[in-house]
Amino acid sequence: MKNDSRPINLGFSDLLHFRWPIVALASITHRITGILLFIGIGFGLYGLDMSLSSEAEFRALASILGALPGKIILWLLMSALAYHFVAGIKHLLLDLGIGETLEGGRRAAMVSIFFSLTLIVLAGLWVF
Amino acid sequence: MPDSSAAKMVTQVTAMSRNGISDWLIQRLSALLLAFYTVSLVIWFLMTPSLSYDQWQALFDTSWVQVCALVGLLAACAHAWIGVWTCGSDYLSDHSLGARAVIFRFVYQTTSILILIVYLLWGINILWGT
Ligand code: HEM
Numbered sequence: 001m002k003n004d005s006r007p008i009n010l011g012f013s014d015l016l017h018f019r020w021p022i023v024a025l026a027s028i029t030h031r032i033t034g035i036l037l038f039i040g041i042g043f044g045l046y047g048l049d050m051s052l053s054s055e056a057e058f059r060a061l062a063s064i065l066g067a068l069p070g071k072i073i074l075w076l077l078m079s080a081l082a083y084h085f086v087a088g089i090k091h092l093l094l095d096l097g098i099g100e101t102l103e104g105g106r107r108a109a110m111v112s113i114f115f116s117l118t119l120i121v122l123a124g125l126w127v128f
Numbered sequence: 129m130p131d132s133s134a135a136k137m138v139t140q141v142t143a144m145s146r147n148g149i150s151d152w153l154i155q156r157l158s159a160l161l162l163a164f165y166t167v168s169l170v171i172w173f174l175m176t177p178s179l180s181y182d183q184w185q186a187l188f189d190t191s192w193v194q195v196c197a198l199v200g201l202l203a204a205c206a207h208a209w210i211g212v213w214t215c216g217s218d219y220l221s222d223h224s225l226g227a228r229a230v231i232f233r234f235v236y237q238t239t240s241i242l243i244l245i246v247y248l249l250w251g252i253n254i255l256w257g258t
Contacts, residue, residue: 010224034211034212035211035215038208038212038240038243041201041204041205041208042243045250045251048251048254049250051181051184052184052185058181059181081166085163085166088159088163092156092159
């Protein structure tokens with residue numbers, strides 16, 4: 001008998017039915033933060049451009065980064081970098097064969113989430 | 129599609145450049161360099177709480193800072209290009225989008241590379257432009 005209700009392709013709504021083990025969550029977040037950083041390079045260059053073009057622009061940038069929207073953007077980008085950095089180091093260690101087991105991978109994911117959350121909080125304290 | 133290297137960029141699905149090993153290596157080496165830059169920058173900013181325009185301007189007037197900044201930007205762009213390419217080949221696949229996937233990949237990759245070229249030219253202009 002043919003089962004016609006078998007899904008042929010996965011759509012976005014199927015994402016809700018997946019199980020999301022911590023290792024998978026850690027991995028997709030690394031990917032999302034990577035894309036955010038790709039966009040973030042633009043923000044970085046914009047800031048560098050302002051800061052170096054004249055003293056007035058330098059001060060204008062300082063006041064943008066002193067106001068709430070600027071602070072939030074700065075903190076979000078720092079958070080993306082913090083997460084991507086910690087998870088990236090984890091990735092490199094796993095590439096070297098360190099912790100390359102299911103249990104090891106799970107522990108590494110938890111440790112990297114813990115470290116990056118700490119860094120994200122510290123970045124928040126620095127910015128705000 | 130003609131078998132030019134530009135066509136290969138979008139039709140090939142296992143690697144962005146010649147082979148997966150070189151992509152893999154470039155991404156690891158650039159990751160290490162970027163990690164080093166990130167740590168250095170954070171330490172530098174923590175040690176320089178009140179930065180004046182003159183200090184900042186003088187710093188970026190020295191050629192070693194300009195060269196280091198450009199090397200960092202190049203590493204970030206190479207790393208991002210491989211990373212962004214990988215994401216595109218995972219999601220904009222023939223499997224998920226069918227035969228038209230190659231068109232989506234072409235648009236996606238062209239947009240990404242244009243953004244990266246703008247980043248590089250912009251960076252060079254900031255560092256050496258007047
Ligand atoms: C300007 C900064 C950066 C940008 C724009 C960026 C962007 C990206 C992107 C888009 C990916 C692809 C994600 C994926 O394949 O799932 C990626 C992967 C990666 N990034 Fe970064 N990244 C940056 C900085 C860093 C830093 C500082 C590290 C430090 C260790 C790092 C380590 C890695 C590693 C190891 C991978 C490979 C992951 C894999 O093969 O699945 N990145 N990055």
